[in-house]
Amino acid sequence: MLELSSVSTSYGPVPMLRDVSLNVAKGELVCLLGPNGAGKSTTFNAICGLLKLDAGTVRILGRDVATTGTERLGALGVGFVPEGRRLFPTLTVRENLRLAFDASGCAAPFEDRLEAMAALFSPIRERLRQGAGTMSGGEQAMVALARALIGDPVLVVMDEPSLGLSPKLIDEYFAIVAAIHQRGTTVLLIEQNVETALAMADRGYLLIRGQIAASGPSRDLLRDDTVRQLYL
Ligand SMILES: Nc1ncnc2c1ncn2[C@@H]1O[C@H](COP(=O)(O)OP(=O)(O)O)[C@@H](O)[C@H]1O
Numbered sequence: 001m002l003e004l005s006s007v008s009t010s011y012g013p014v015p016m017l018r019d020v021s022l023n024v025a026k027g028e029l030v031c032l033l034g035p036n037g038a039g040k041s042t043t044f045n046a047i048c049g050l051l052k053l054d055a056g057t058v059r060i061l062g063r064d065v066a067t068t069g070t071e072r073l074g075a076l077g078v079g080f081v082p083e084g085r086r087l088f089p090t091l092t093v094r095e096n097l098r099l100a101f102d103a104s105g106c107a108a109p110f111e112d113r114l115e116a117m118a119a120l121f122s123p124i125r126e127r128l129r130q131g132a133g134t135m136s137g138g139e140q141a142m143v144a145l146a147r148a149l150i151g152d153p154v155l156v157v158m159d160e161p162s163l164g165l166s167p168k169l170i171d172e173y174f175a176i177v178a179a180i181h182q183r184g185t186t187v188l189l190i191e192q193n194v195e196t197a198l199a200m201a202d203r204g205y206l207l208i209r210g211q212i213a214a215s216g217p218s219r220d221l222l223r224d225d226t227v228r229q230l231y232l
């Protein structure tokens, strides 16, 4: 469903990702872990097709992202949760969701999809007319997740979605992620919250200084010396 093959990128003369390969098969929940500055968001941007690659390819649903174009990924059935949420602060919650819905090409009526989102997070129903920029960080996180899910995607890619949330909200948030995964949505979860991510994920990758330093089933990564030194 998602495959990075030997991806290398740089910021000007500075190499960032080096020979990064990872894949997420249909129905999997895979996590990408790594310390600050490791290149996780760079990987996210490469998946979105926002970076020019020095080498390698990113394929989503069999298509090369470089030639498909970022703006068409929504219509292919991919939902993104970028780092820091990136809602349109001056638009209402409903308008934020509508824009993502229109870009998704989802065949279901918008109102039905809104109902589906309200079933996942009930507070959204009363917040549709509120300006997204006036909401708390936790509420914005839920709206950003709803925006990724409103078009009923087959694949969701999330960049540190739990950053800044309280422990209670993190639990609620990941319960929703687990629920959508159980319904068949494929997920790539980029996280620093290692124990939570590995508890949910089938497999994981560890990114350090732009390179994959370890990968494997979650239970093996929990025992991995590099992972333990970094996090546990
Ligand atoms: N637009 C950019 N221009 C130059 N350097 C960047 C840019 N974005 C990120 N970097 C650098 O690339 C490295 C990896 O950043 P990033 O992918 O955001 O890491 P992570 O998400 O794992 O914290 C960092 O050293 C960061 O300073």
Ligand SMILES: [Mg+2]
Pocket (backbone or CB within 6 Å): 040, 041, 042, 083, 159, 160
């Ligand atoms: Mg980041």
